[in-house]
Amino acid sequence: MTRLDAIIVSHRDREGPLLPILHDVQAEFGMIPEGAQPLIAHALSMSRAEVHGVVSFYHDFRDHPTGRHVLRLCRAEACQSVGADALADQVRGALGLDWHQTTADGRLTLEPVFCLGLCACGPAAQMDDRLVGRATTDRVVTLATEAA
Numbered sequence: 001m002t003r004l005d006a007i008i009v010s011h012r013d014r015e016g017p018l019l020p021i022l023h024d025v026q027a028e029f030g031m032i033p034e035g036a037q038p039l040i041a042h043a044l045s046m047s048r049a050e051v052h053g054v055v056s057f058y059h060d061f062r063d064h065p066t067g068r069h070v071l072r073l074c075r076a077e078a079c080q081s082v083g084a085d086a087l088a089d090q091v092r093g094a095l096g097l098d099w100h101q102t103t104a105d106g107r108l109t110l111e112p113v114f115c116l117g118l119c120a121c122g123p124a125a126q127m128d129d130r131l132v133g134r135a136t137t138d139r140v141v142t143l144a145t146e147a148a
Helices: 003-011 018-029 036-043 048-057 084-095 137-146
Strands: 069-074 108-113 125-127 130-132
Touching: 003 018, 003 036, 018 036, 018 048, 036 048, 069 084, 069 137, 084 108, 084 137, 125 137, 130 137
Parallel strands: 069 108
Antiparallel strands: 069 125, 125 130
């Protein structure tokens, strides 16, 4: 039995098994491999589109490899209204990364997200599991460069 099969079997009989399966797959492989999605769908009697829809909807799931650390910048309207576009431009320039790019050493990936839930404290960012409200370029770049 493959590790993917074991993850599916461990959750298949639970109520609402898709999210726990996806979390465990991502923890195991660092992403939700595209080839895993049809297997998960079949095991849960779902369509591949339903599984893909969940993977693509939630910003915590990814279907591509990332660096050891992930910096997310909020792109939602509330953050845009308080300077998120300028913050994103400045951070991308300072780090030399565009969206979905990873540093050459594999240390950091820059990802856009649509809402981190800090709408009253925008612009918002997230460095790995650490949320940052009222983010500034200096603060975000410092967090990104200090990530080991």
